[in-house]
Amino acid sequence: MTVCAIEITTAAPFTIAADGSYAARLAGSGEARYPERWTLAGPEPYAVPLPLAQPEEADSEVQPLADGRVLIHRRVADRHAFALLYPTGGAGAGPRTGELALGSVVPGREGVRVSLLPPPPGGAAAYALASSVGGSAVWRVAGGPFGPVARIPGRCTGGVWLDRGGRMLALDREREGTVKAVAVDLGRGEATPLLQIADGSEDRLLFADPDSGLVLVRSDAAGEPRLGWGVLGSARPVRFPECLRGLPAVPFAVQPGRALMPETCGVAFRLEEGAGGWGDVALWRPADRRVFRLAAPAGWLGTGVWGADGRLRLPYSTSEVPCGIAGVAMPDAPPSPLRVEAPPTAAPAAPGAVPGAAAEPVPPRPVPLQQAPLRTAAP
Numbered sequence: 001m002t003v004c005a006i007e008i009t010t011a012a013p014f015t016i017a018a019d020g021s022y023a024a025r026l027a028g029s030g031e032a033r034y035p036e037r038w039t040l041a042g043p044e045p046y047a048v049p050l051p052l053a054q055p056e057e058a059d060s061e062v063q064p065l066a067d068g069r070v071l072i073h074r075r076v077a078d079r080h081a082f083a084l085l086y087p088t089g090g091a092g093a094g095p096r097t098g099e100l101a102l103g104s105v106v107p108g109r110e111g112v113r114v115s116l117l118p119p120p121p122g123g124a125a126a127y128a129l130a131s132s133v134g135g136s137a138v139w140r141v142a143g144g145p146f147g148p149v150a151r152i153p154g155r156c157t158g159g160v161w162l163d164r165g166g167r168m169l170a171l172d173r174e175r176e177g178t179v180k181a182v183a184v185d186l187g188r189g190e191a192t193p194l195l196q197i198a199d200g201s202e203d204r205l206l207f208a209d210p211d212s213g214l215v216l217v218r219s220d221a222a223g224e225p226r227l228g229w230g231v232l233g234s235a236r237p238v239r240f241p242e243c244l245r246g247l248p249a250v251p252f253a254v255q256p257g258r259a260l261m262p263e264t265c266g267v268a269f270r271l272e273e274g275a276g277g278w279g280d281v282a283l284w285r286p287a288d289r290r291v292f293r294l295a296a297p298a299g300w301l302g303t304g305v306w307g308a309d310g311r312l313r314l315p316y317s318t319s320e321v322p323c324g325i326a327g328v329a330m331p332d333a334p335p336s337p338l339r340v341e342a343p344p345t346a347a348p349a350a351p352g353a354v355p356g357a358a359a360e361p362v363p364p365r366p367v368p369l370q371q372a373p374l375r376t377a378a379p
Helices: none
Strands: 022-027 034-039 046-049 061-064 070-076 079-087 097-105 113-116 126-132 135-142 147-152 155-161 168-175 178-185 190-193 203-208 214-219 226-231 249-254 267-272 278-284 291-294 311-316 324-329
Touching: 034 061, 034 070, 061 113, 070 113, 070 135, 079 135, 097 135, 135 155, 135 168, 147 178, 147 190, 155 203, 168 203, 203 249, 278 311
Parallel strands: 178 203
Antiparallel strands: 022 034, 022 061, 034 046, 061 070, 070 079, 079 097, 113 126, 126 135, 126 155, 135 147, 155 168, 168 178, 178 190, 203 214, 214 226, 249 267, 267 278, 278 291, 311 324
16 A cells, blocks of 8 residues: 655654543653553553564654554654554563554655544544645554545645544645645545635634534634634634734643533643743633633643543653643633733624535534535634
């Protein structure tokens, strides 16, 4: 099986399964790197190293599956190889690592980037994105037949899951110099427009919560890149709160259990710092007009998961505590606002009718994507 591929993206430092049960990262440093699986579902987190005979390259990617195995993406000579790692034990020799090869993506030409997509809901499968100016392809690399499941014209980046079934995926597609979010139906292999704020604006989807419908976007339709929020499947316009203006933030977790109540969802952001690093944590709710900042724990791994108990769990690793979780609650009233928000600005509804629905039904959210429920005009 082949696809044009030559580049590999920088590996994420810590990846958490969609259900929060497991996480994985490349531990170690320098030329002594190895995959490590964290178990997060129990009362206390614990880590299991998964070393092999040879150390891993720093640009390898790892991702946990729901059954506890860890998917690894390596570049081996002229190909991209995918395999599953799992602990096998071993009497008197300490833990050992088993490896199951899954398949490879073979380079065809330069300029194509291959990277793992975020863990899909369910955790039984995994997907990779191969993208170039000439076109992009979503590949299933675990949990089913190895191979492409969708091809999309244009260069695609990002990756946000839109439903709980792991079928609808949002990608940011660049065509003719403009970036617009599209929704890809992996069951049908088709892409449809998802976000259209203005004709010439760059409109990216950053995060989506299928339960509440809350989505977070970044758009320059207002003349500068702005963070905004909307509701998937709603006729309401995208809003750009003043309190998020200029915030160097990347969303990584949304508070669960808020079905049909997107305004009450707590959102956790990673605040970016210079040189590609990250700093503290910012918390915000659409219903609030404030953002407040929390000091991240020492050794924070740059992400987290919101538990059903209402606490945000932030993984960290230090020499004293190599596998730790810090719990943070979403307060009712932020004590230290970063910026007080003026009355929210909203993009007016787009004029005219929107194209009709598909002939076949699609999953319940969004319904249907051909109607582009987030399609709005510039503010």
